Amino acid sequence: MKHFISTRGIDSATAIRLLDTTADMADVRQRDVKKLPTLRGKTVANVFFEDSTRTRLSFEAAALALSADVSTFTSKGSSVSKGESLKDTVQTLESMGADFIVLRHCDSGAAATLAQSGWINAHVINAGDGTHEHPTQALLDAYTLRSRLFGDSARGRNLAGVRIVIVGDILHSRVARSNVWLLATLGAHVTLVAPRTLMPRDIAAWPVAIVHTLDEALDEGVDAVMTLRIQKERMNDAFFPDAAEYTRFWGMTTARFDAVRANTLVMHPGPMNRGLEIAGSIADSANSTVRDQVSHGVAARMAVLYTLLGEDAS
């Protein structure tokens, strides 16, 4: 694997290997010496055309834990031609020695374009591209699920038979897309939940079940509910009437939480709108994986860097 752009097309064996490598990296982070020398002398450039402090810090921590040098470029993409500045920016960073480009961009496909354009030779890691994918988020989510469900016997396992509900703005969610492909590859049963306005059209070929209210999805019995962040401006574009109605039909409320099996996990990629898509008390409950997800994010990103570097050796 030269680049990490999408979870689509990653085969099951590779997915399990990435999860196991994430487990190795999580172990490293429990040790006294929390660093590996793997990327000594290598430079990881974080190129963020879209603000995301938490994702950027997570990638920086991962690179530092592997002893890489880290450089960071942030821009809100305000220049007249974003495309030209993407090309110029990454070429500049590569000539300054970047071996890995971690790209966050508001345009879907930006990371794929970078990987295919011939502009650079560096490894490209997609840290979120528009409404397309966020594959390291999916990796950390799958790892979080696997370790919470299977504990010490998690290593080497897939997620066969695990029932996961993803609820929220599927249409605009890169987290949802990356999770759908990876979870399905790992054998999980995925149900997507959204009003029709926030569900993409023509997704009959996706390896998922589709329902339109959260209650319907929860009736089936589930192992985990992944709530997505809902952007409040969607209300202004008539995707749904208002926050109260969103919460009523698609929010993870305490009433819904009380009705599901006691060990159901509740996930959220963050940042959360407490009280809108998820009740604050649920986010802070023992069933919540929110803090695990943040912590596993570093391990998952270390695993991706480690795996891509392996490509250079082989």
Add this chain to the structure above:
Amino acid sequence: MSTIIRKASIMGGDPADIRIEDGQIVAVGVNVGGADVEIDASGLIALPGLVDLHTHLREPGGESSETILSGSRAAAAGGFTAVHAMANTSPVADNANVVDYVYRKGLEAGYVEVRPVGAVTHNLAGESLADIGAMARSTAAVTVFSDDGKCVGDSLLMRRALEYVATFGGVIAQHAQDPRLTIDAQMNEGAMSAELGLAGWPRVAEEAIIARDVLLAEYTGARLHVCHLSTAGSVEVIRWAKQRGIQVTAEATPHHLLLTDDLAQNYNPLFKVNPPLRTRDDVEAVRRGVADGTIDIVATDHAPHGSATKDCTWSDASFGMVGLESALSIVQHALVDTGLIGWADVARIMSTTPARIGSVDGYDAPLTVGSLANITLVDPSATTVWGADKLAGRSTNTPFTGLTLPGRVVHTFFRGTHTVRDGSIVELSQAGNA
């Protein structure tokens, strides 16, 4: 000077000789005498010079991607003898000065007849009518009006525009795209846009505007031309409108006759175009629409873009493809070689009918004695591996690179002037310099 074209198959029919003198066809048949220049056209098909109703020449304002001269050469290379230059230049062709400038530059270039299209609204803003009467009565004598690139979305303004343009005997060519249904739209809305996370351009945004516009055309009694229709539903709406006797004509582009939205898979902006590439079902429906006459013409929507506007992310890239040089090959590939139409139909959909819609003189009796010597000779048995090296304009944004395409334009005559000889563009001494 006289020229004889020997043994050309006239629109795919029997071979005959064509004698040209003083820019006119003076004899067609078997005993047409000798001439100063003789061209062996055995194995070649003679078509009337092709007429493009939808060309972006970019001048004034976009000369880095195309000029009237470079676009005229690309047109000649593709077998065209007339093109309609769309109004979305900078400044916009919304007044007599700009259309006369374009018209004059076309005459100076001398490769094809350049017919300026006038804007429907000032600055394509969709708010107030452009100087329609002044453009109609200018030297360029504009008859086709279009805000192409943008849709005349406002229903009242469209009604008035249809009525006002009809006052001067012109036609509105509508780029059918409901603006509100296509905010930030990037590609066809469907399975591929769902996977790629690109904002969808739904079929209904085109079909709803066409449906509204044919009803407005019926109500006002005005003529309507629908640009580049791209969906199966649009073909149905046009078919219904024609059955009702509404004065509507419709065009399809070569790329919508061949390419589909799954080409967006790798986010290669060469496949980004407006309206977007659709699905296989749409392509089949558009082909059948051309074959049964529902769609009247094929027009290129030749849209040159410099590499910087395609060497970027998909969302950042400009919409559009060049298409003049490849149009005839794509039509042969998609429609003739599939048995859907014959060469006489090619002459109809790429020359006679677009000339009639655009009120271009000299195309109503193709390849007959007394008509202007606008002639394209094509070798239907040639094949070409397509690539940027086959282009004659300033920009290289062709989506067909790597495809093996049939047919090759071997000679083009524009009013008797040899503009393409043995597949190469003839260097004309520019009229402006002569």
